[in-house]
Amino acid sequence: xxxxNKDTIIRIANVFRRECRILVSRPLYLFxxxxxxxxxxxxxxxxxxxxxxxxxxVGLVDQDNTSVTxxxxxxxxxxxxxxxxxxxxxxxxxxxxxxxxxxYGFFYIPDGTTTEAxxxxxxxxxxxxxxxxxxxxxxxxxxxxxxxxxxxxxxxxETLYARGFTEDxxxxxxxxxxxxxxxxxxPWLNYSVYLCNTxxxxxxxxxxxxxxxxxxxxxIKHDTAREWLDMSGxxxxxxxxxxxxxxxxxxxxxxxFYNVYLYGFLHFPCNSGIGPMIFxxxxxxxxxxxxxxxxxxxxxxxxxxxxxxxLWGVISFSISGFTYPVMAMHPxxxxxxxxxxxxxxxxxxxxxxxxxxxxxxxxxxxxxxxxFTFLPFLIIKRLKNALKTYTYxx
Amino acid sequence: MKQKNISFKGKVLQGIQDMFYxxxxxxxxxxxxxxxxxxxxxxxxxxxxxxxxxxTNEVVREVPAVVVDNSNSSMSREFIRxxxxxxxxxxxxxxxxxxxxxxxxxRGEAYGIYYIPEDFTxxxxxxxxxxxSIFCDMSGMLYYKAMLLSATxxxxxxxxxxKIARAGNTTDRQDEVTAQPIEYESVALFNPQNGFxxxxxxxxxxxxxxxxxxxxxxxxxxxxxERNRINDLVPISRHYNGTLRIVMGKSFAYFLVYAVVCIYxxxxxxxxxxxxxxxxxxxxxxxxLPFVIACIFFAMASSVxxxxxETCMLMFVFTSVPLLFLSGISWPSSAIPWFWKAxxxxxxxxxxxxxxxxxxxxxxxxxxxxxxxxxxWIQAGVYFILTxxxxxxxxxxxxxxxxxxxxxxxxxx
Numbered sequence: 029x030x031x032x033n034k035d036t037i038i039r040i041a042n043v044f045r046r047e048c049r050i051l052v053s054r055p056l057y058l059f060x061x062x063x064x065x066x067x068x069x070x071x072x073x074x075x076x077x078x079x080x081x082x083x084x085x086v087g088l089v090d091q092d093n094t095s096v097t098x099x100x101x102x103x104x105x106x107x108x109x110x111x112x113x114x115x116x117x118x119x120x121x122x123x124x125x126x127x128x129x130x131x132y133g134f135f136y137i138p139d140g141t142t143t144e145a146x147x148x149x150x151x152x153x154x155x156x157x158x159x160x161x162x163x164x165x166x167x168x169x170x171x172x173x174x175x176x177x178x179x180x181x182x183x184x185x186e187t188l189y190a191r192g193f194t195e196d197x198x199x200x201x202x203x204x205x206x207x208x209x210x211x212x213x214x215p216w217l218n219y220s221v222y223l224c225n226t227x228x229x230x231x232x233x234x235x236x237x238x239x240x241x242x243x244x245x246x247x248i249k250h251d252t253a254r255e256w257l258d259m260s261g262x263x264x265x266x267x268x269x270x271x272x273x274x275x276x277x278x279x280x281x282x283x284x285f286y287n288v289y290l291y292g293f294l295h296f297p298c299n300s301g302i303g304p305m306i307f308x309x310x311x312x313x314x315x316x317x318x319x320x321x322x323x324x325x326x327x328x329x330x331x332x333x334x335x336x337x338x339l340w341g342v343i344s345f346s347i348s349g350f351t352y353p354v355m356a357m358h359p360x361x362x363x364x365x366x367x368x369x370x371x372x373x374x375x376x377x378x379x380x381x382x383x384x385x386x387x388x389x390x391x392x393x394x395x396x397x398x399x400f401t402f403l404p405f406l407i408i409k410r411l412k413n414a415l416k417t418y419t420y421x422x
Numbered sequence: 423m424k425q426k427n428i429s430f431k432g433k434v435l436q437g438i439q440d441m442f443y444x445x446x447x448x449x450x451x452x453x454x455x456x457x458x459x460x461x462x463x464x465x466x467x468x469x470x471x472x473x474x475x476x477x478t479n480e481v482v483r484e485v486p487a488v489v490v491d492n493s494n495s496s497m498s499r500e501f502i503r504x505x506x507x508x509x510x511x512x513x514x515x516x517x518x519x520x521x522x523x524x525x526x527x528x529r530g531e532a533y534g535i536y537y538i539p540e541d542f543t544x545x546x547x548x549x550x551x552x553x554x555s556i557f558c559d560m561s562g563m564l565y566y567k568a569m570l571l572s573a574t575x576x577x578x579x580x581x582x583x584x585k586i587a588r589a590g591n592t593t594d595r596q597d598e599v600t601a602q603p604i605e606y607e608s609v610a611l612f613n614p615q616n617g618f619x620x621x622x623x624x625x626x627x628x629x630x631x632x633x634x635x636x637x638x639x640x641x642x643x644x645x646x647x648e649r650n651r652i653n654d655l656v657p658i659s660r661h662y663n664g665t666l667r668i669v670m671g672k673s674f675a676y677f678l679v680y681a682v683v684c685i686y687x688x689x690x691x692x693x694x695x696x697x698x699x700x701x702x703x704x705x706x707x708x709x710x711l712p713f714v715i716a717c718i719f720f721a722m723a724s725s726v727x728x729x730x731x732e733t734c735m736l737m738f739v740f741t742s743v744p745l746l747f748l749s750g751i752s753w754p755s756s757a758i759p760w761f762w763k764a765x766x767x768x769x770x771x772x773x774x775x776x777x778x779x780x781x782x783x784x785x786x787x788x789x790x791x792x793x794x795x796x797x798x799w800i801q802a803g804v805y806f807i808l809t810x811x812x813x814x815x816x817x818x819x820x821x822x823x824x825x826x827x828x829x830x831x832x833x834x835x
Contacts, residue, residue: 081757127786159613162621164754176606200551214560331457338739378561
């Protein structure tokens, strides 16, 4: 290792300047470092602007068609999440509409429901949800279940009112136990909060993986690796620090941008203050860069390094557990999830911004992100060797 | 330019011969280029397996939760016992108060709290409505769903018993009617266990087809440009004389490869992981034909912008995540803003995913997916024309460049 002295700093500065020239000379870098992340920030936040999907289209098959069943339909329509868009004459046509994707579910009231209810014959109504679409299916399930409970209660309630019970008394008889739900720190069940907080850093991380791996591997491809090393005084550390520092600055600015955008502009829950999140973002940026160096160290050709980077990056979205929890995965994958920087960032986000716990509770995740920065040491010799001797074979 | 004298028939024959020449060249390139091999074979082979492995358990079971039972009555204990018995929740301990329970949440050892107040049973005895609170960590929607659903199920069940006990009926049948004047049933169609894999994997599979084509074709074009002396896409050779023969020759090569890849990805993979697959094979095949053609020409048209081998990866890989959202599978189409909906019509995957899910998971026929089917044919047509235009432009450019080079070298002499 070179001792840190004035020469080293000058060398780093030279490599830094060289890298800045490369970055501005190719529109590809502008695209991957600025335009693509910005596009994704805007995309995901505007896409899920409504937070929780409202007015999901549902259908109704009302073969009874009495005042009671029409009331049931009106009540269902009044739910915020559901919007009855069509009435169908029979089950088959409703199912076809479901398959066409026009509706996400339908309510089925068979002929004679009201008569049977009045004569205490316990009729049966059904609701069908299309769970091939998980989110709308689950949301509709909730509303339709509630609706069915209410419909069932509606008749009994009328009887109770007639016998002189007050509304509270009637409800206490119909629904003795009620559940009062507290969704901690996201009481609106806002999907945008739930997904964007990890999705945006995830996209940035994927791009960091790729840009880092590419920018180093391309030196081998273009036969400029020797020149780069010479400029760094044959020190691989100087070479890498000088080269990646401009990237770090740009990516860090991009990460501050999403932090400000999410917590400052969109007012997503940030119970820890923005400080810890910006710190976590910096750690994520550096950890991702070092993963990129590691990848190119393992496979010092552009196509393999980039394939590795894209594979690891895309899998991160699934394995970090912000959509499908890690605890439900196979034990092997639970262990493997630790190898993805986004997983640790997600844990930090949950503890800090979402729940506002003190940083102490997430020390493991911080430590893990720090450990990623030591990854390049494992392959540094191999990488230097590759830079000196490899020639690109198209 | 001797070719001008050849008859029309001769020209067509020549064209077909050239087409097969170009097809052979492209096939050779596909099977010898490491990068293309990765995208055309390794990724479609390995990725679906990896994804299916991640989501193999389909649902979350036994979410750890803690209880604060201030009532400590037989009713409250019954509630807790029944919640613990559900598949979704596992009660991992009791806490004396909410603060202690929240501390356990902080340490990440549980994801939710059931809080039963002191007057829980008293209220029930006084015929008042009695409340049970649940507090849920919102780091994952599935935890919330598990907590809420199990509590609701148990409360409905207990309500039924309470009502029956109060009514004092004489027969069982009366009990049933008292509990529920109108019975209801819920049917979760096409994904009965509400599983994650059954819902997400079909969309991912279709996306893999489109994205690997985009990357593989991009890589192939990048290679062509890099091998060419003056960075042109189309080499100067007597076989590369017509637009149509280049476009047809290349696309035919991709089509043959992807016919095989599609069968593996879309038919074999769902079978291995026993994902829902109730498609009629002919319907599925008929629908996939325009999808694959649209993807191929979409990839070829986009690849004109690829200058180097690797740039296509930097440009295309990250788009997979937004594309999954645009398809309306994870985020419902009805909640997508109009401008993104319009934007989504550019990509074959949007219609491909919707149609494939309808046919594969819901057993739809071509009749039900007619809109997507027609849209894919339109895309196939539009991208075919765009590809031809792009290649025509490239041919003219490479000729100009070649002539310019020739002139320059002559002038130098």
